[in-house]
Amino acid sequence: MSQGKIVLMACGSFSPPTYMHLRMFEIAKDYIHSLGLGTIIGGIVSPVHDAYGKKDLVAANHRISMLKLALRSSGWIKVSEWETQQAGWTRTKVSLQYHQDTINNNLTSNNDNPPSWLPDDMLNVNNIQPRDLNKLNERMNGNMEDKVTVKLLCGADLLESFATPGLWSEEDMEAIVGRHGLVVVSRAGCDPGKFIYESDMLYKYRRNVTLVTNYIANEVSSTVVRRLMRRGESAKYLTEDSVLAYIRQNCLYGAEPFVT
Numbered sequence: 001m002s003q004g005k006i007v008l009m010a011c012g013s014f015s016p017p018t019y020m021h022l023r024m025f026e027i028a029k030d031y032i033h034s035l036g037l038g039t040i041i042g043g044i045v046s047p048v049h050d051a052y053g054k055k056d057l058v059a060a061n062h063r064i065s066m067l068k069l070a071l072r073s074s075g076w077i078k079v080s081e082w083e084t085q086q087a088g089w090t091r092t093k094v095s096l097q098y099h100q101d102t103i104n105n106n107l108t109s110n111n112d113n114p115p116s117w118l119p120d121d122m123l124n125v126n127n128i129q130p131r132d133l134n135k136l137n138e139r140m141n142g143n144m145e146d147k148v149t150v151k152l153l154c155g156a157d158l159l160e161s162f163a164t165p166g167l168w169s170e171e172d173m174e175a176i177v178g179r180h181g182l183v184v185v186s187r188a189g190c191d192p193g194k195f196i197y198e199s200d201m202l203y204k205y206r207r208n209v210t211l212v213t214n215y216i217a218n219e220v221s222s223t224v225v226r227r228l229m230r231r232g233e234s235a236k237y238l239t240e241d242s243v244l245a246y247i248r249q250n251c252l253y254g255a256e257p258f259v260t
């Protein structure tokens with residue numbers, strides 16, 4: 001797979017975001033840079049549309065607000081509201097392609113109104129230095145060697161959901177792995193290496209799959225945070241304090257508001 005510019009995109013419910021959703025980006029970025037597998041120029045979190053209909057999926061406006069609170073201290077990961085603004089649920093293949101095309105189009109055009117989720121590196125096209133103009137022109141003439149690839153960043157459980165009958169189409173899985181690539185972070189109870197070995201399609205594209213071991217493994221999940229909030233127990237340090245305050249203020253997941 002290309003060793004060029006990469007944007008990592010994580011899709012999911014993020015109901016609510018936990019610190020692991022964001023840790024995943026940092027672990028993946030360090031791994032890719034340390035092995036010289038490419039240059040990460042940005043990260044995108046793409047929450048799923050309400051129509052996805054998963055249990056405990058609170059309204060997208062709440063999930064986006066929580067993600068923005070959780071990401072306040074990140075200089076490189078942004079929230080994309082695009083999926084939530086569509087008429088219904090968007091397949092992940094379509095979302096990856098949309099974000100990749102928009103980033104690359106933005107690189108080759110003087111776009112006055114770039115979307116807010118665009119990685120910071122892409123926002124300064126108008127301030128481009130003269131020495132970079134030749135490169136830009138080459139790209140506009142079809143030389144896309146500097147093209148950005150948007151890869152799907154996920155936990156090993158999401159990769160293993162590829163085997164759930166009827167959930168992903170063969171064509172979508174092949175397009176995601178073949179055209180974009182996967183960056184998979186280990187998760188307890190999953191064996192992504194074996195999973196890839198046992199799938200002919202994943203084995204064929206195994207060069208496009210980067211397996212990242214999270215050596216500080218833990219089972220922090222949205223389910224755990226929801227359960228603690230529902231029971232009135234502490235979820236402190238599993239996600240940002242501001243996210244926990246938001247959940248209480250809005251009485252999400254059965255949480256009680258602050259007692260004054």
Ligand SMILES: Nc1ncnc2c1ncn2[C@@H]1O[C@H](COP(=O)(O)OP(=O)(O)OP(=O)(O)O)[C@@H](O)[C@H]1O
Binds near residue numbers: 018
């Ligand atoms: N502890 C974790 N380790 C590795 N990956 C994780 C972890 N928690 C979430 N992820 C990944 O984050 C992405 C978004 O997942 P999602 O929103 O379903 O979170 P979740 O915590 O697993 O949610 P839920 O508990 O509601 O099923 C997925 O790719 C998932 O694999």
Ligand SMILES: NC(=O)c1ccc[n+]([C@@H]2O[C@H](COP(=O)(O)O)[C@@H](O)[C@H]2O)c1
Binds near residue numbers: 013048092172
């Ligand atoms: N066919 C597909 O493109 C497909 C199928 C299942 C889940 N997904 C995505 O994977 C993510 C799964 O999120 P959860 O793990 O929270 O269910 C969502 O972003 C969803 O859109 C995509």
